[in-house]
Amino acid sequence: MSRLTVGDLIAMDQLGCAAVAGMGGLDRRIVWAHTSELDPWDWLGADELLMTAGLCVPSDERAQCTFVERLHEKGLAGVIIGDDVTAPPLTAAMLANADRLNFPILRCSHTTPFAAIGRTVALASQSVQVSRVARLSRLYEHARSTSLAETSLLVRLSRELQYTLHVVDVEHGTDVLPTDNPLSDATIRSLTSRVAGTLDRLPAHLTLGEGADYVMTAHALPTHRKCMLVMEGSPATDVDAFALLHVRSLIGVEVEKVTREREYADEVGEGLLRRILAGSDAPEAVTPLLEEFDLSAPEWTVLSFDIDFLPAARTIAGDRGVPNVTAILDERAYMLLPTGRCSETIDVLSGKTRAMGVSPSATAIGQISDSARQASWALDTARSTGVPVARYSTDAPLFVPRTRTDARHATDAILGDLLLYDRGHESHLVETLETFLTHNRSWTVTADRLGIHRQSLAFRLRKIESVTGRNLKASSDIAMLWLALRARAHASALTD
Known part of the structure; x- marks a missing residue:
């Protein structure tokens, strides 16, 4: 370690350096000397000596005081300011501040090249x-x-x-x-x-x-x-x-390197989760593949969230060492993880995304696809109610189905007559109903999206009420119809 101090430089008469302030810090050690006319605290470190022609020294009194303070805070050994016309006048306040901080300010003769000072420090440092x-x-x-x-x-x-x-x-x-x-x-x-x-x-x-x-x-x-x-x-x-x-x-x-390895694992994991959700592989073939992702746990949970959050979710789960595989299906993202790590993962992720759906635990590989649908339905609930996290309830009523079969039963019970009418008349009433409810029952937006006149829309809505026996102004009927539409959408989702 170099033993050269600021005082040692001053003692070398041939360098022509003299202290003008901060004499209490002349015992500061110098490990390197460097020139800088940019913000020196961004380029020099502890025990390094700043050499400047004065371009980086502000002319304002307050700014000069701040300049000294920032150099001191960064741990610099001191500053040498060239004694020529480039440097602004050093204010009394600046010098007083340097004295208070015991931060050496030196002036050197314009005949002394900074290279000579730099080489002197370098020679003293050669031993280290x-x-x-x-x-x-x-x-x-x-x-x-x-x-x-x-x-x-x-x-x-x-x-x-x-x-x-x-x-x-x-x-x-x-x-x-x-x-x-x-x-x-x-x-x-x-x-x-x-x-x-x-x-x-x-x-x-x-x-x-x-x-x-x-x-x-x-x-x-x-x-x-x-x-x-x-x-x-x-x-x-x-x-x-x-x-x-x-x-x-x-x-x-x-x-x-770690980031690239995780990105590759995410790609492989996405293919695996897609196959699990499609049911294309036998459970005994999937089990060793899950073990490669540390997902051999006896219970799994599926999370569902918006696809734009997937990169962040993968990064956060990976940094926290949460075993998982993820995939995008039907415009939403899914994450399969051990149930034992579910609570902490939800706590971390829920504050960073608008809505998240959580499935009940699956205890067999064959149940994971149903868990994904349940997480997806829970995500719809979170979106519609404004809560950040919605958990799928195991005692859900008919219009919040637990499986694809339940979803089809719910669809048939509420929308069955309307679907039959559409097939027989090519009337697009189900499409009209979904567009109408999706856009908050706005007649103008619905007619525009369907490309029909408002009078035609009025006729279709009356026909929907007639066929279903439900009132499109009654909150309970609207809720049933909407949830049935969601069940119908998810009944056909996650298929091979």
Whole structure:
């Protein structure tokens, strides 16, 4: 570790550096010196010396004070500002703030090239280069041997760096890679809240918590998913920008690999679930395939939700290690999972989607297709009532069927005469009824969707009332007709 301090630079007369503020911090250690005219806190790290011609130094007094504070908060060793016309005048308030923070501000002669200062720091740091390269070699060895080890890459890197590492998907609020000590839900919520408005361009660095013996920081990862690396440990433990750059790269590659593996598993799982729902494979043929997805549980539950939520549901369930297979059928998504993991999964997913239907438990593979229909009917209930989660009731009445056979009975009991009339007269009364109820009994919208005149619609609605014996102004009759239409739709769904 370099022992060069800010005071040592000043003592080298040939460099022409002089402190103008923050003399109480001249014992600050310098591990590297770098120029930057952009926002330096985004590009330099702890114990690094900023060298600037002054372009990044604001001219406003308040802004200059903030400039010093941000450099100090990032842990920089100090700043050298070139003594030429490029830099704005340094205000008394800025210098006083630097004195208060013991943050060194140096001016150097315009005849001293920054390269000379940089090389001086580099020479002083050469003694630590061998150990730094050795550490880098160990980092890549951890990555290479992870597939052969029982512990994850994140755990191995945590031990090497003496920091506890976590990877958080800040879009979905999940811990992406397994660790010995998962990050708390409260910390994940705090992080996702802080970056909620910057998902398209995550901040390079955030400080989440700081104390005398503890620091927690977050760093954006180079991944397709919106992920950040969270590091927690002692501020006395040195992880410089050089090591952090490679750690981020290694972990980013691991996240991409895990993501690709899950995407492939989701594709295979979708084919499996489709075959189960279609009943095209014998149960004894399906059982070993389910075991490959850790779905050999004696009881399964099916969830149903909107198809636009499926990618997020797969990501969240995968990050939480919930065994599942998913598929899209008939404009809705289904997830098969062990009943024992159902409650926690519903708790996590329900706050992120508008509506969800939940089936009763299935105890045999042959019952899963009925469970999917029940989850689908429950989803319709959730949508129509506005509740986030609807569970299919096992004591449902006739118009909330339990099986495809029940659905057909419900359809025949309520819509049978209307279906027969349509077949005999080619009258499209069932289509008219469904369009009318789907659009909240709007005459204008219904007539427009059917391409008929309002008078023709009036005739059809009177005929529907006559054939069914139900009143299209009575809430109870409307409810029965609507649920019968839903039962009819689902009776033909999920077929091969």
